[in-house]
Amino acid sequence: xxDADLFANPEKxxxxxxxxxxxxxxxxxxxxEVESILAGxxxxxxxxxxxxxxxxDLQAEGVDRAPTKNVQILHRRALQILAGVGVVPIKAxxxxxxxxxxxxxxxVTKPSGKDDIVLDEIMCGYTLNGRLLRxxxxxxxxxxxxxxxxxxRH
Amino acid sequence: MKAIGIDLGTTNSLMAVGGGETRILVNRxxxxxxxxxxxYRKKRKTNEGEIVVGRQARSYAAKDPVNTIFSIKRLMxxxxxxxxxxxxxxxxxxxxxxPPEDSDDQxxxxxxxxxxxxxxxxxALILEKLKRDAELALGEPVTHAVITVPAYFQERxxxxxxxxxxxxxxxxxxxxxxxxxxxxxxxxxKEKERHRVLVYDLGGGTFDISIIQMVSGQYQVLEVSGxxxxxxxxxxxxxxQRMINWLIDEEDYDPSKDRRFLGVAKEKAEExxxxxxxxxxAEIIAPMIxxxxxxxxLDIEMEIxxxxxEEDIQPFVDQTIQLTEEVLARQNLTTEDITRVLLVGGSTxxxxxxxxxxxxxxxxxxxxxxxxxxxxxxxxxxxxxYYELTDEGATDAANKSTLMEVTAMHLGIAxxxxxxxxxxxxxxxxxxxxPLSEPKRRTFELAEENQKILRxxxxxxxxxxxxxxxxxxxxxxxxxxxxxxxxxxxxxFNYDxxxxxxxxxxxxxxxxxxxERLRRGRVVQQPKKQESLxxxxxxxxxxAIRAMQHFxxxxxxxxxxxxxxxxxxALALGEDALANENRVAGDKAVRLLQHKLIGSGVAxxxxxxxxxxxxxxxxxxxxxxxxxxxxxxxxxxxxxSKVNSLSNALRAQVALQIAKSSSIxxxxxxxxxxxxxxxxxxxx
Numbered sequence: 097x098x099d100a101d102l103f104a105n106p107e108k109x110x111x112x113x114x115x116x117x118x119x120x121x122x123x124x125x126x127x128x129e130v131e132s133i134l135a136g137x138x139x140x141x142x143x144x145x146x147x148x149x150x151x152x153d154l155q156a157e158g159v160d161r162a163p164t165k166n167v168q169i170l171h172r173r174a175l176q177i178l179a180g181v182g183v184v185p186i187k188a189x190x191x192x193x194x195x196x197x198x199x200x201x202x203x204v205t206k207p208s209g210k211d212d213i214v215l216d217e218i219m220c221g222y223t224l225n226g227r228l229l230r231x232x233x234x235x236x237x238x239x240x241x242x243x244x245x246x247x248x249r250h
Numbered sequence: 251m252k253a254i255g256i257d258l259g260t261t262n263s264l265m266a267v268g269g270g271e272t273r274i275l276v277n278r279x280x281x282x283x284x285x286x287x288x289x290y291r292k293k294r295k296t297n298e299g300e301i302v303v304g305r306q307a308r309s310y311a312a313k314d315p316v317n318t319i320f321s322i323k324r325l326m327x328x329x330x331x332x333x334x335x336x337x338x339x340x341x342x343x344x345x346x347x348x349p350p351e352d353s354d355d356q357x358x359x360x361x362x363x364x365x366x367x368x369x370x371x372x373x374a375l376i377l378e379k380l381k382r383d384a385e386l387a388l389g390e391p392v393t394h395a396v397i398t399v400p401a402y403f404q405e406r407x408x409x410x411x412x413x414x415x416x417x418x419x420x421x422x423x424x425x426x427x428x429x430x431x432x433x434x435x436x437x438x439x440k441e442k443e444r445h446r447v448l449v450y451d452l453g454g455g456t457f458d459i460s461i462i463q464m465v466s467g468q469y470q471v472l473e474v475s476g477x478x479x480x481x482x483x484x485x486x487x488x489x490x491q492r493m494i495n496w497l498i499d500e501e502d503y504d505p506s507k508d509r510r511f512l513g514v515a516k517e518k519a520e521e522x523x524x525x526x527x528x529x530x531x532a533e534i535i536a537p538m539i540x541x542x543x544x545x546x547x548l549d550i551e552m553e554i555x556x557x558x559x560e561e562d563i564q565p566f567v568d569q570t571i572q573l574t575e576e577v578l579a580r581q582n583l584t585t586e587d588i589t590r591v592l593l594v595g596g597s598t599x600x601x602x603x604x605x606x607x608x609x610x611x612x613x614x615x616x617x618x619x620x621x622x623x624x625x626x627x628x629x630x631x632x633x634x635x636y637y638e639l640t641d642e643g644a645t646d647a648a649n650k651s652t653l654m655e656v657t658a659m660h661l662g663i664a665x666x667x668x669x670x671x672x673x674x675x676x677x678x679x680x681x682x683x684x685p686l687s688e689p690k691r692r693t694f695e696l697a698e699e700n701q702k703i704l705r706x707x708x709x710x711x712x713x714x715x716x717x718x719x720x721x722x723x724x725x726x727x728x729x730x731x732x733x734x735x736x737x738x739x740x741x742x743f744n745y746d747x748x749x750x751x752x753x754x755x756x757x758x759x760x761x762x763x764x765x766e767r768l769r770r771g772r773v774v775q776q777p778k779k780q781e782s783l784x785x786x787x788x789x790x791x792x793x794a795i796r797a798m799q800h801f802x803x804x805x806x807x808x809x810x811x812x813x814x815x816x817x818x819x820a821l822a823l824g825e826d827a828l829a830n831e832n833r834v835a836g837d838k839a840v841r842l843l844q845h846k847l848i849g850s851g852v853a854x855x856x857x858x859x860x861x862x863x864x865x866x867x868x869x870x871x872x873x874x875x876x877x878x879x880x881x882x883x884x885x886x887x888x889x890x891s892k893v894n895s896l897s898n899a900l901r902a903q904v905a906l907q908i909a910k911s912s913s914i915x916x917x918x919x920x921x922x923x924x925x926x927x928x929x930x931x932x933x934x
């Protein structure tokens with residue numbers, strides 16, 4: 097049925113494939129530009145997160161007029177805009193460390209329990225339409241004596 | 251068989267492919283830079299250890315710094331007891347294995363997961379990842395490589411790098427100096443020109459300078475020098491210091507002990523540096539960059555002019571210029587003698603660097619267009635084209651572009667001089683061009699009457715005491731009875747393009763001749779073309795429509811919504827064209843349908859792979875089937891990044907197969923190749 101199609105002319109097919117590759121390269125370049133813009137925007141979102149935490153601290157210290165809610169709404173709105181273009185946060189807290197998505201920022205040593213569990217998130221990671229945009233920076237559990245090889249060290 | 255160029259860096263490594271479309275290859279994480287980092291991680295479920303390499307290893311470093319190996323390049327070829335080793339050991343978080351007490355092998359080892367590894371083995375793990383990722387990107391096995399090393403690397407370090415490549419399953423075509431590779435990239439399209447090129451390589455932490463003679467595509471390294479502790483990181487430190495001073499002045503707070511601040515400040519410094527390459531001043535805006543002891547969040551909002559930045563970094567730039575002038579003086583050259591200056595390394599983007607170098611040599615000579623971060627790997631990739639790959643290694647195909655390099659140290663032997671029994675006598679002096687046209691000879695004599703054994707230890711180095719240099723190997727053999735102390739012994743060294751040192755010892759007046767190789771090595775080229783045709787529009791349109799209908803029916807599940815819509819529009823256009831006999835619309839529909847057939851993402855890759863399998867040989871069919879199965883399962887699992895890389899790999903496999911199937915029609919091209927090979931024979 098498709099004997100008379102492109103495969104009957106490999107040279108033409110190669111030419112078309114090379115055009116497609118060039119187009120894919122343009123898409124890739126465009127993607128990198130989008131990534132770069134989003135990286136800048138995510139930095140602002142990070143600051144909003146820190147600000148939310150700071151406002152909560154202020155409230156805890158008894159500062160009544162801390163603009164906690166306003167900043168929270170601003171943060172949520174920013175996430176909403178990002179979600180609209182396919183940028184979604186990576187779930188990290190409570191998950192098993194996944195080096196494809198998470199980067200260890202620090203560890204908390206515990207006497208028992210599970211090793212390599214994400215206890216906290218220092219910086220939220222994001223994907224763009226399913227593709228990794230930025231890894232999460234996380235705090236993971238380290239079980240004391242959990243690494244047998246450590247005892248082998250000199 | 252495929253060869254790649256590898257820039258095996260201290261912090262990051264890059265890989266590139268040559269062969270007509272020289273380009274950087276991205277790794278499986280879709281990044282061009284692969285961190286030169288190896289880590290050991292214990293799997294939680296099985297309790298077995300696993301080695302992770304690259305970005306993932308760097309991401310794991312904070313969890314287990316002791317089991318994360320950074321900057322292994324600094325330890326390549328290192329021996330226990332060397333002075334610099336202590337310095338390095340202090341700066342790294344991982345541990346060195348204890349030196350062996352009763353072994354001749356004094357090579358340094360690092361501990362990873364409690365086990366000792368040589369720097370060669372660690373580097374091999376990095377190279378193995380690069381090889382695998384390149385295979386994924388290219389869709390075919392990578393078998394050979396040209397690997398770059400710093401110009402100051404000694405022979406032992408170069409040999410260690412070669413071994414690492416071999417251990418990673420690569421046939422190492424050549425170990426090449428980084429600046430030479432950059433010059434090759436620069437000279438790739440200027441083979442008929444004659445230049446004396448100065449490569450000014452200012453990276454993040456190191457400065458290298460080389461002078462290279464380039465004549466008709468031949469490269470000869472005249473001189474190499476540099477400073478391993480000078481680079482763009484010094485520029486960043488000056489900016490960070492300004493940020494600290496600003497906070498002290500404005501907020502009366504010194505953040506210099508705040509690690510988070512220092513990390514963010516370094517990032518901001520890099521951003522500023524970039525902004526100041528195009529602007530006269532730039533702002534640093536760093537909200538909540540530090541927190542005081544009483545919990546107050548502090549911001550930085552400051553402006554730094556290019557003038558102030560340049561004032562700060564001027565001493566570093568001056569140092570590079572001083573080193574450059576010294577190199578020129580050693581070669582008895584003036585700036586007039588340099589015809590091109592090649593700027594390599596990210597830090598050469600700084601205008602003060604460019605301007606200062608331009609003032610010294612003249613702006614017209616300074617080349618800035620070469621991508622300073624990638625040109626080393628790209629140059630290495632171009633060099634792979636000069637070899638013809640074989641299963642055993644490679645043959646020197648071309649003579650098309652030969653590299654002549656220069657020895658960085660003396661190569662010589664330990665001998666007796668007066669009472670001194672550890673005299674280092676150079677036979678090939680430092681800065682000698684190689685490959686040598688003929689061996690370098692020197693005549694010695696036996697040290698004592700009736701000497702029973704002759705021992706010739708070969709060293710590389712600059713110290714007059716042989717044992718303080720680097721031992722390359724030793725030739726030892728028994729002597730017959732009765733030789734006089736004055737019996738001449740001729741020792742000759744030959745040094746070839748692969749840095750193989752062949753030492754010949756001839757006891758003159760006897761038939762005793764001992765020859766030993768103390769090192770070894772070796773290398774493609776494949777032009778290609780394609781043309782298109784056009785015919786009766788109906789004869790093209792009808793099969794195109796049928797093919798697309800088949801495509802939709804078989805691969806519809808793998809087509810995304812956007813492509814599906816465009817395919818629908820193209821089919822409608824085609825059918826209208828047939829119904830209305832509209833040739834223009836018909837031609838357009840053919841083009842659209844053809845592009846959609848091969849440009850609809852995963853569905854197209856599967857379609858083409860299954861289609862080319864019909865004409866492929868057994869092995870290729872197996873490979874393609876594996877690629878198809880992997881891609882299908884990644885797609886079904888929703889693993890987007892894996893789908894992207896597998897899809898690219900399959901595309902490359904398909905292209906290769908199609909190129910094979912069309913090769914019958916390229917007899918004319920093959921004639922061109924024959925012409926090329928004949929030229930080499932006439933030279934030979």
